[in-house]
Every structure is written in structure tokens, then in C-alpha cells.
Amino acid sequence: MKRRTLLATLGVTAAGTAMGTGAFTSVEATRTVNVNIADEDEALLAMEPIDQTITDDEERGEIRLSFDEDVGDDSNGRGPGSKSTYLFDRLFRVTNQGTQDVFFESDFEKTYGDQDIGEIGFYVAETDDSLLDGESAVVKLEPGQAAEIGTLIDTQGVDPEFDNNEEFDFDATITASDEEPDDGVTVLDNEGEEEDDGVSGQ
Amino acid sequence: MKRRTAILSLGGFVASAGAAMGTGAFTSVEADRQVDIDVRDDTEAYLALQPVDANGDPIDDPENGSRTPLAQDDPFALVNEDTGRLDLNVTALNVDAVTTIPNLFQVSNLGRNEVDIHFEKSFEGDGDGNPDAVSFYRGQDDPETDAPLDDENNGITLEDGNSFVVDLVATTDGVTPGEGIIDTLTIVGVDVNRGDNA
Known part of the structure; x- marks a missing residue:
């Protein structure tokens, strides 16, 4: 027992020397790290429905926009018509709950199978002439700022052979990044007004 | 002395x-x-772990914590005043999203020898968690081309006196809100001359 103590002591000594x-x-x-997912309306990029008819959030999980029979009246309106441009202002609210300014944009799949489904995009407030696709415009959100996002659906370019009664689902990819957009991209504030700092390239 | x-x-x-x-x-x-x-606080240990500000610089008051997003009650990183250890909090991730938190904390080698550093992540709570949903990168690395610090085949060598900041990238596709992700991060540093058997 004592010998073992001695050997242990020598071990410490050798290492130290x-x-x-x-x-x-x-x-x-070993350190504690808490990593968790928040409800959609309480996350770093918070999103919540404004227009409850079109936008639902699946019990605060993930927002979803539905342009179907719920929008129109029971007998006729069951979705966007062909060769038309529809605007839906202020469908959902997006809030920057992070720590730095972010630029908001979204990217849509523009085809369904091999069909062209026309133009679709998000816009801020009522600024429907600047779609937030990251190429023509983005919205700048400071921490704590919220923007109300609408949707433009333009069916002008839809293939006339396209089945008028077809229902299709597709994803919009939303990006909020602190990277400055390229020159020539219009930077809008959360009310849809152009920033006048020259970044917009106007 | x-x-x-x-x-x-x-x-x-x-x-x-x-x-x-x-x-x-x-x-x-x-x-x-x-x-x-x-035994020193994490900020002064041989392998020092420090909260940093948005620019990646160590903050003056680590116990008060780094920046706190509106979506969270706690800062991304702080040194716990009771334990002296670094605590990390990223608690408001979006579902079905890729989220990058740059400049989460800094690792510094305040010893006198060169060490290989890698991270190990795990979930010790109930269930399996989703450790694959989170990765840690050096701030200067590109997640699209560089391996994460928690890749067991990737160790980075840190000279004495040097440091790097750590970014977190979370990919929450297929993770259900309320499911655990990770709750433990182990930072391992081994002298470069010792091989990888430590």
C-alpha cells in the first residue's frame, strides 16, 4: 500500500519534470450546450400568419400558404385563374429575432414536373413591383424589426395545356443572411421603402 | 512562480x-x-474557452455573457459564475432550416506546446437526440469545403499562443420541435507529439 503510494508520487514527478x-x-x-428548436413564431427568424385563411402554421411548427378553395367563395373561387396576376398583401409576418441585421429573400421552384408554373414571389408590404428574390430586391431587417410579406402569383406564362384543375405543392426557400446583397439589388426597409444609402444602385 | x-x-x-x-x-x-x-476558469485555463462578441473578439465580462438574441433568454455563450465553465445556448433554431451562428466562442492554447484539437458532441438526455443536426467549424473555414471540428477524422493543430473562433451550423430538416439535439460538447486537445491515443 505504501509502496504503491510511492510509485504514484514518482509518476507525477516524472511527468512534471x-x-x-x-x-x-x-x-x-466537457461543457454543457443547449441546442433546441423553437416554435416558428418564436425562432431566430420568427414567422407567423397574418391572413389566417391563406397562411397556417401547423400548430406553430412551420408556416404554409394555401391558395385553394378556402380563398374564394364556395361556388366559384377555387384558386388562381390562368393568364392572370394575383396579389395577396400581408399574408405573414417575419421578424428578425437574432443579433444582427439580416437581408431577407426567397427562392421558389418555378416548375412543377416539366411544367412552367409562371411567376411567383414574395414582396414586402405593398411593394409588389420588387419581388424579394435576392436578385431584384431584398428586405433589410434590423434586430427586432418585423416585415409583412405578401405573395404575387402570375399565371401569364403557364403552359395553356396545363391542367386547369391541377393542384400542386412546392417549397419556397427563405433566406435571411447578414451578407450584404450584390450591387444593383434594391434594399427595401420593412415598410417597403427603398434605402437611400446608395446600396440599391438606383 | x-x-x-x-x-x-x-x-x-x-x-x-x-x-x-x-x-x-x-x-x-x-x-x-x-x-x-x-484550477482556473475556462477563460484562463491552458486550453482557454471564451465567449466572444459579434466580431469574434473576447468580451470583457465573460460571466455576463455574449450577445443574446431576442428569441432567447440566455446569451449564446457565457462563463458560468458558479462552475467557471463555458455554457453555450442556441435555443431558438427554426424548424426545417439551416442556421449559422458565427463567432460562438473562442478556443485558445495558453499552454506551451502545440496541440491537436477536435470536438466531440453528444446528447446525454432521454432519447437519442439529434447530434448530426449540429456541426462546429473554425470561423475561417468554409462549411461547404472544410470538415467540421467534430468530424473524428479532422483535427486541427493549434500552436501555443494561438486561438480560433468557433461557428455553429445547425441543420434541422427532419428534427421535430421538442426533440433533443445535443446537450454536451467535449473539447479535446492532445499534444501533437503524443499521437491520437489520448
């Missing part, structure tokens, strides 16, 4:  | 023990020597 002060052979530091 | 004194006297003990072995038999000897172990 060989390594010198301040050098370490190995360290393993 | 005290540490150096302690080690020198221990070194002397080795020599005298060797001499004792050669000249005579003894049943036992018990000799107490002083060993100073001074």
Missing part, C-alpha cells in the same frame, strides 16, 4:  | 529516491511533497 511548466499532454473539457 | 518551485523540489526527490534504492533496503518510505493544482 519532462513536460516543464505550462505544457499539457492532453485535455478533455 | 510557486508552481515552478514545486516541480523543482519534486525533481530533487527523484534523485534522492534513486540513491536510496542503490545503497540499502528499506521497507517503505512515505514522503509528502507539495503539488499545487490551481
